[in-house]
Amino acid sequence: MNQPMLHARGINKSFLLHLQGGVRLDVLHEAELAVGAGECITLAGASGTGKSSLLKALYGNYLVDGGEILIRHLGQQVDLAAAAPELVLAIRRTTIGYVSQFLRAIPRIAAIDLVAEPLVDRGASGHEAKLRAAALLERLGIPSRLHGLPPATFSGGEQQRVNLARTFICPWPILLLDEPTASLDTTNRNRVIDLIREVKSQGCAIVGIFHDPQLHDAVSDLRLLFSESTAHSRT
Amino acid sequence: MTTLLKAHELRHSFGATPALDGVSLEVRRHEILAVVGESGSGKTTLLNVLAGRMNADQGTVHYHDGANLRSLSELGERELHRLQRARWGFVEQNPRAALRLNITAGGNIGERLMAAGDRHYGNIRAIATHWLEQVEIDPKRLDDLPMNFSGGMLQRLQIARMLVTEPELVFMDEPTGGLDASVQARVLDLIRSLVRRLGLAVVLVTHDIGVARLLADRLIVMRQGLIVESGLTDQVLDDPHHAYTQLLVSSVLPA
Structure with missing residues (x-):
């Protein structure tokens, strides 16, 4: 792989739950991932092993406790993990797109708008x-x-x-997809597969969580397996 | 240089109670900054100090006028008023406090234009009509008295009155706080689209984190006169670090 579009390394993330007596949940431990243009990596593993947390960290939605998230943004390499809010917003406007599991509808605004x-x-x-x-x-x-x-x-x-x-x-140069076909029937799933393949062929770097095996087989190049120990191993 | 407003180490007490206990922040051009916190956290005091409506006991507020960063306390009263009448705007929670109910809707809008220096009657009427349309009030209501308007319409009229001078910085204090839920959605949607279209910078005080999530780029969480947490809105709300922010986020009923 030539220079990755996104390279996360040494990612640590824990949650300190003040309202639950200060319980600490360690979710990611030294996680690493690199994805190049036109490549698709999937995060696999049981629920609760940190897949969504990593995806959210890659979007700047979760703050990481340690590590770097290096991103090619407008021709330059920037570290999202250390970026000020304005830079994260700029990255989200032009470089990284994110599809969450659920639509956050805005009252009164039509679907087309x-x-x-x-x-x-x-x-x-x-x-x-x-x-x-x-x-x-x-x-x-x-x-x-x-x-x-x-x-x-x-x-x-x-x-x-x-x-x-x-x-x-x-x-988008980089796309993060969190179970984009979870509630879709076969016809619509196939439409989404077409769309993902299309942007991939145009050079989009993709990191996804795909529980749907057909979707996975159709678009994924590499699978990172998450386990209870939270560090992943490659398969 | 994109900083529009910069507050440094603001301190203010009402009697023995500190309302601001060392607050520093920056507001950037075109950015929407929400300040959330419970009643008594100091958020309204902060807004009033930032908007030059009251002086803090200690600390400074600087405004970037396009050329220089200038301290509000060094601006004369006249210059501050000129800023507040034209380049800044303020949206009160209660529109009745900002509007004059015994002059027409058009008059309310025109008054601010005239205060900012416009004297041409035909112009003022045309501009007032335009802004009524922008806030989805039928222009036929131009000559009606606002005392006959509903709460949602009054709030939209207040917004039109404030936008007519095309300000660059707007302060909002619970702009949808006094409205019914159905009306609230419409006003929020209006604020959201106008702010984006006009490229305004906004400092928005709210206790409603749903409003903050919908409108704000960045979020500041205040408690007992202190900023306890700040960052990107979705990051602070989805991954809150401070105990108080965790309480705030977990106390909201899902819609």
Whole structure:
């Protein structure tokens, strides 16, 4: 692999729960991961072994206690683990996209506007952004009669596809995917697989948590197995 | 240089009770900073000091006017008022405290424009109409008295009045605190879209962490006059480190 897009090393993370009598949960211990352009790494292992925590740390959503998260951001290498909030926000605007398991719906905002918003933030006209949002929603099987409605009332699978569309509408050098097909049927899962393969072929570096074996087999290049000891081993 | 406002070691007491006990922070251009904490944590005092509405016992607040970083205490009263009338805005929790209920909606908006120096009646009317539309109030209500407006409309009118001079820095004190939940969503959505579109910097005081999550880039958690935790909004709320922040986050009922 030439220079990785994302290289995390020596990652330690624990939670100190003050309200539970100061219990300390050690979640990640010296975790390491590197992913290059056009490559997809999956985090595998039982629930509670720290997969989601690592993914959240890679997005700056969890603060790590130690280690580096080196990222290629606008042609330069930066350490997300040591970055000030403004830099983390800038990285999230242009370099790292993240698809969470659940859509955080915003009251009153229509699905199509929610999906178009990241493009508008990047300077696209409202009209162009909406056209692209509509096309992507259609591609993900969300019929146009739903586009104008706020997604709070959508089914779990529909919300998940709106969530995916909101991220996939922009090109990202790095994508973090947390179970993007958990509530989808086979047809829709296959649509998402196509989409992931497409961005991968365009050079996107992907780190994902995929419990779905079909999705995993279709897109993953390398599997990192997480275990109770929280350090991973390669398979 | 993107710092817009910079507070250093602010201290203030009401009698024996410290409201600010050494608070330092920066507000950057185009950033939305939320200050959360329980009643009595000092967050409203902080907002009033930052906005130049009261002086702290100790400490300094500097404002970057585009060319220089200037201390609020060194600005004369006239210059401070000019800032507050044009380049800054303040949104009160209770719109009745900010609006004049016995003059028309258009008059309320126009008043701020005139205070900022505009004298052309036709201009003022056209601009007032434009801002009523921006806050989703029917322009036909331009000549109506706000005393007949609902709570949500009054809050939107207050926002229009404040935005009419196109400020760069806005202070908000529980802007949706007095509203019904259904109205609250509309006002929040409006604030969210206007702030993004106009590129405003905002200091937002709220006790509602849902409001902070929706609107703010960065978050400051205050308790007993101190900043106990600060950082990216989602990071502080999803991975709170301080015992008080953990309590705050875990006390919220999921919707």
